[in-house]
Amino acid sequence: xxxxxxxxxxxxxxxxxxxxxxxxxxxxxxxxxxxxxxxxxxxxxxxxxxxxxxxxxxxxxxxxxxxxxxxxxxxxxxxxxxxxxxxxxxxxxxxxxxxxxxxxxxxxxxxxxxxxxxxxxxxxxxxxxxxxxxxxxxxxxxxxxxxxxxxxxxxxxxxxxxxxxxxxxxxxxxxxxxxxxxxxxxxxxxxxxxxxxxxxxxxxxxxxxxxxxxxxxxxxxxxxxxxxxxxxxxxxxxxxxxxxxxxxxxxxxxxxxxxxxxxxxxxxxxxxxxxxxxxxxxxxxxxxxxxxxxxxxxxxxxxxxxxxxxxxxxxxxxxxxxxxxxxxxxxxxxxxxxxxxxxxxxxxxxxxxxxxxxxxxxxxxxxxxxxxxxxxxxxxxxxxxxxxxxxxxxxxxxxxxxxxxxxxxxxxxxxxxxxxxxxxxxxxxxxxxxxxxxxxxxxxxxx
Amino acid sequence: xxxxxxxxxxxxxxxxxxxxxxxxxxxxxxxxxxxxxxxxxxxxxxxxxxxxxxxxxxxxxxxxxxxxxxxxxxxxxxxxxxxxxxxxxxxxxxxxxxxxxxxxxxxxxxxxxxxxxxxxxxxxxxxxxxxxxxxxxxxxxxxxxxxxxxxxxxxxxxxxxxxxxxxxxxxxxxxxxxxxxxxxxxxxxxxxxxxxxxxxxxxxxxxxxxxxxxxxxxxxxxxxxxxxxxxxxxxxxxxxxxxxxxxxxxxxxxxxxxxxxxxxxxxxxxxxxxxxxxxxxxxxxxxxxxxxxxxxxxxxxxxxxxxxxxxxxxxxxxxxxxxxxxxxxxxxxxxxxxxxxxxxxxxxxxxxxxxxxxxxxxxxxxxxxxxxxxxxxxxxxxxxxxxxxxxxxxxxxxxxxxxxxxxxxxxxxxxxxxxxxxxxxxxxxxxxxxxxxxxxxxxxxxx
Numbered sequence: 001x002x003x004x005x006x007x008x009x010x011x012x013x014x015x016x017x018x019x020x021x022x023x024x025x026x027x028x029x030x031x032x033x034x035x036x037x038x039x040x041x042x043x044x045x046x047x048x049x050x051x052x053x054x055x056x057x058x059x060x061x062x063x064x065x066x067x068x069x070x071x072x073x074x075x076x077x078x079x080x081x082x083x084x085x086x087x088x089x090x091x092x093x094x095x096x097x098x099x100x101x102x103x104x105x106x107x108x109x110x111x112x113x114x115x116x117x118x119x120x121x122x123x124x125x126x127x128x129x130x131x132x133x134x135x136x137x138x139x140x141x142x143x144x145x146x147x148x149x150x151x152x153x154x155x156x157x158x159x160x161x162x163x164x165x166x167x168x169x170x171x172x173x174x175x176x177x178x179x180x181x182x183x184x185x186x187x188x189x190x191x192x193x194x195x196x197x198x199x200x201x202x203x204x205x206x207x208x209x210x211x212x213x214x215x216x217x218x219x220x221x222x223x224x225x226x227x228x229x230x231x232x233x234x235x236x237x238x239x240x241x242x243x244x245x246x247x248x249x250x251x252x253x254x255x256x257x258x259x260x261x262x263x264x265x266x267x268x269x270x271x272x273x274x275x276x277x278x279x280x281x282x283x284x285x286x287x288x289x290x291x292x293x294x295x296x297x298x299x300x301x302x303x304x305x306x307x308x309x310x311x312x313x314x315x316x317x318x319x320x321x322x323x324x325x326x327x328x329x330x331x332x333x334x335x336x337x338x339x340x341x342x343x344x345x346x347x348x349x350x351x352x353x354x355x356x357x358x359x360x361x362x363x364x365x366x367x368x369x370x371x372x373x374x375x376x377x378x379x380x381x382x383x384x385x386x387x388x389x390x391x392x393x394x395x396x397x398x399x400x401x402x403x404x405x406x407x408x409x410x411x412x413x414x415x416x417x418x419x420x421x422x423x424x425x426x427x428x429x430x431x432x433x434x435x436x437x438x439x440x441x442x443x444x445x446x447x
Numbered sequence: 448x449x450x451x452x453x454x455x456x457x458x459x460x461x462x463x464x465x466x467x468x469x470x471x472x473x474x475x476x477x478x479x480x481x482x483x484x485x486x487x488x489x490x491x492x493x494x495x496x497x498x499x500x501x502x503x504x505x506x507x508x509x510x511x512x513x514x515x516x517x518x519x520x521x522x523x524x525x526x527x528x529x530x531x532x533x534x535x536x537x538x539x540x541x542x543x544x545x546x547x548x549x550x551x552x553x554x555x556x557x558x559x560x561x562x563x564x565x566x567x568x569x570x571x572x573x574x575x576x577x578x579x580x581x582x583x584x585x586x587x588x589x590x591x592x593x594x595x596x597x598x599x600x601x602x603x604x605x606x607x608x609x610x611x612x613x614x615x616x617x618x619x620x621x622x623x624x625x626x627x628x629x630x631x632x633x634x635x636x637x638x639x640x641x642x643x644x645x646x647x648x649x650x651x652x653x654x655x656x657x658x659x660x661x662x663x664x665x666x667x668x669x670x671x672x673x674x675x676x677x678x679x680x681x682x683x684x685x686x687x688x689x690x691x692x693x694x695x696x697x698x699x700x701x702x703x704x705x706x707x708x709x710x711x712x713x714x715x716x717x718x719x720x721x722x723x724x725x726x727x728x729x730x731x732x733x734x735x736x737x738x739x740x741x742x743x744x745x746x747x748x749x750x751x752x753x754x755x756x757x758x759x760x761x762x763x764x765x766x767x768x769x770x771x772x773x774x775x776x777x778x779x780x781x782x783x784x785x786x787x788x789x790x791x792x793x794x795x796x797x798x799x800x801x802x803x804x805x806x807x808x809x810x811x812x813x814x815x816x817x818x819x820x821x822x823x824x825x826x827x828x829x830x831x832x833x834x835x836x837x838x839x840x841x842x843x844x845x846x847x848x849x850x851x852x853x854x855x856x857x858x859x860x861x862x863x864x865x866x867x868x869x870x871x872x873x874x875x876x877x878x879x880x881x882x883x884x885x886x887x888x889x890x891x892x893x894x
Contacts, residue, residue, distance in 0.1 A: 001495055001496070001763070002493065003496075003538045003539075003541040003542040003763050004542060005488065005489050005492075005538075005542075006489060006491060006492060006493050006526055009489035009490075009491070010489065011486075011487070011488050011489070011539055011542070011543070012485075012486065012487040012488075013486065013539075013543065013546070013547075014484035014485055014486065014553070016487075017484075017485035017486065017487055018485065021485070032827050033822045033825070033826070033827050033828060034822070034827075034828070034829075035798055035799040035802075035827060035828060035829030035830070037461035037464075037798045038459075038461055038464035038465065038468070039458075039459065039460065039461065039464065040458070040459040040464055041452065041458050041459075042452050042453060042456035042457065042458070042572050043456075043490055043528075043558060043560070043572060044453060044456070044510075044560075044572075045452075045453060046449065046453050048448055049448070049450075060515070060516065061515075063491075063512050063513075063515070063526070064512065064513045064519070065510050065511065065512055065513070065528075066510075066511045066512070066513055066522070066524055068507070068508075068510070068562040069507065069562075072511070073522070074522065075513070075520070075521065075522020075523075076522075077513055079453055079510070081490075081512075091450045091452075092450075092458055092460075094450040095450040095451060095452075095458070096458070096460065099460070100460075101798070101843075101846075101847050102843065103831075103832055103843075105798070105829070106461070111490060113490070113491075115515040115516075125489050125490060125491075133832070136832035136833055138832040138833045138834075140805070140811055140814075140815070140830060140832045140833070141832045143815060144815070144818075144830060144832075147815070147819070151822075263812060264811060264812055264815055266812070267811075267812035267813065267815040267816045267819075268815050268816070268818075268819050269819055316448070316450050351482055351484045351548075351552070352482040355482075358587070364587055364711060364714075365710060365711055365713070365714035366714065367587075368587070368590065368591070368594070368711055368714040368715050369714045369715070371591075371715075372594070372714075372715050372716055375480045375481070375598075378480070379480070380479050380480050380481075380482060381480060381481070381482060382481075382482030382552070383482070383587060383591060384550075385550055385580070385583040385585040385587045385588045385591075386583055386585045386587070387585075396548075396549065396550075399548075400548050
């Protein structure tokens with residue numbers, strides 16, 4: 001029988017968890033400062049809550065749970081594992097509508113499960129990390145989303161990211177004004193999305209291949225290459241977008257909203273981070289307003305994205321509920337931070353700050369008392385569990401990369417001292433017992 | 448369609464999560480100080496990893512996941528939801544035997560799923576909170592378990608608990624010496640376990656009903672009522688146990704181990720907490736050495752328990768691996784702490800420390816800047832998302848129990864000030880903008 005975790009899932013050993021908890025801790029702290037509140041929902045939902053919410057492909061990827069007891073043999077499923085954090089949020093908003101505040105801002109950091117074919121970086125169990133602000137159409141909320149995400153990235157140590165920003169209705173208006181019929185918008189966007197990679201000629205070929213006629217294709221390219229692929233300031237880009245959609249009411253108001261968001265973000269710590277990007281589409285599916293995405297140079301794909309989606313959260317209420325949200329790519333953040341060595345050294349400090357070695361059977365009670373004294377000073381302390389040769393105990397501590405070993409031998413005991421060995425330098429010092437914790441803490445702080 | 452969470456599961460709204468995170472945070476901190484390391488395993492395991500590990504009743508309570516794709520219609524299951532944290536630990540110990548330290552001490556705080564009939568306090572999704580120390584037979588490890596659990600309870604605010612302690616082999620020896628045949632031990636223990644509740648006569652009747660013969664029943668009661676039901680010091684109890692099992696080698700060594708553990712625990716912060724209890728059985732099933740349980744007066748059931756189980760962790764390795772562990776009853780801890788009002792007031796402080804009200808559309812950027820300034824000082828800040836009547840904004844903050852509202856009106860702006868309203872006292876103060884954060888933080892600290 002294999003002892004590996006199931007295909008597409010991972011065991012997280014202590015060093016993995018310490019890295020994950022470091023990242024999650026910072027993200028939670030930042031979200032809480034922005035007034036987002038924590039929410040958690042069950043790992044599984046009634047199957048009818050999830051079926052039909054993620055399209056035909058999504059339905060296939062949902063893990064379904066067999067009915068129990070006498071029904072087990074029927075092969076029927078009545079429960080299904082959480083597939084994302086948005087449908088459960090919609091259910092919560094419907095269920096607790098009288099308890100939740102009018103403007104409900106929540107963060108949720110929990111695993112989801114998808115029966116995707118496992119591949120490098122693609123898992124069947126992975127964490128999502130979502131913030132959503134429910135109940136307001138105001139662009140203040142969109143600006144605060146961008147500010148909080150930017151703060152989180154900066155606190156994690158990212159310096160080189162930008163926040164790409166576009167607007168779903170502006171995008172529609174641009175395509176409309178370029179003469180692309182509504183039913184070809186999705187096709188056109190797949191092509192335009194590649195502008196950065198395959199250039200104007202490449203996109204032109206792809207548009208033709210997707211059956212967009214030559215005239216529409218030409219004005220499409222004029223429009224998008226005229227606006228994007230350009231490091232111009234937001235004001236200039238917005239001005240050009242406004243010209244292109246001048247004949248479209250929805251487009252004009254969308255560009256106004258974008259301008260408003262940019263102005264608000266400039267008043268936050270995310271100032272200078274926003275880049276208007278008229279070709280940003282984000283799958284287009286359910287967004288209704290601003291759409292946004294984190295971009296980092298030299299990294300394909302994004303570290304997260306989101307936008308306004310006013311038609312989804314009300315699905316169980318049967319009415320429109322305004323909402324805007326952002327999903328941070330937690331798994332990618334951890335991969336990139338590991339590759340770039342962005343974790344502070346303390347994260348790798350291992351299981352304990354100091355190991356108490358045990359001199360003899362009779363010395364065991366005093367070894368435990370010493371451990372308690374050191375713990376009271378906030379040190380993480382392991383006690384060697386067995387009374388064996390001291391040399392072996394020191395070797396064990398070294399093999400685990402523990403920085404210090406503390407020991408009360410006969411002599412030290414007589415003098416009221418503790419022998420402290422720094423395993424990094426090899427230096428051994430006798431210190432007064434009452435000062436042992438302070439001594440070790442001070443050495444830990446200066447590597 | 449219902450929007451409730453599935454039967455036996457719970458949605459955790461923000462106040463719930465804040466309480467849970469407070470408890471989990473303290474427990475993790477204490478465990479880390481004792482050198483326990485974090486571990487997490489996937490929510491599901493290959494079904495053959497779990498089947499047959501929990502007895503016939505357990506097998507029925509396992510949530511099984513349907514094969515995906517073309518196999519879905521077959522009704523077959525290939526995965527199953529985690530049922531406890533011990534079998535996954537045994538799998539991890541087998542899989543990573545070359546990477547894990549010789550003495551592996553881990554804590555794991557994750558949900559498990561059991562298809563039990565839901566009832567008050569019994570859920571189908573609930574958290575387990577386990578510590579286990581793998582690889583040593585030393586009683587030092589058992590003593591450290593007791594010390595760490597005691598520390599965690601004290602840090603959580605419990606003052607009135609004791610740690611009941613017994614030994615699996617001592618228990619067997621006591622029954623043996625009382626003349627109960629080995630195949631009736633389990634039956635006898637179920638009866639003896641009720642000594643506190645139904646008294647000597649009651650237990651005598653129950654022993655008879657369970658087919659224990661009168662002579663064995665009599666000496667059984669002499670033995671257990673002679674030792675337990677008594678507030679005598681550990682030394683005296685151990686002495687009496689030693690007399691009862693004098694003829695049994697295994698029993699004598701077990702009592703010696705208990706005495707050793709008591710001596711070691713007395714050298715830790717758990718000194719005075721241990722109560723030797725010869726009738727403690729803990730289901731008896733897989734324990735091989737010391738067994739322990741947290742008891743709180745006026746609370747039926749325990750807040751957690753554990754013991755040494757040297758035959759289980761090696762199940763996937765095909766050899767014995769010594770192990771001792773403790774499971775804290777996280778869900779019960781939270782219930783009891785809620786009932787007793789043991790959470791610090793700050794836990795109930797709600798979504799934000801201060802809400803920034805928004806005077807007018809033109810004032811929005813400055814409101815966001817003020818929010819950033821306050822956040823930089825570690826305050827949790829919400830911004831009212833819309834520009835409406837100020838009265839309504841203050842009402843909203845009050846309805847959410849937010850303690851402060853901050854606002855920069857025309858006058859305040861001209862004077863470089865912020866108007867801060869304390870919603871608890873109703874008092875409004877104008878403070879210099881640079882001092883607003885310090886002002887609010889100081890008021891928060893003095894309720």
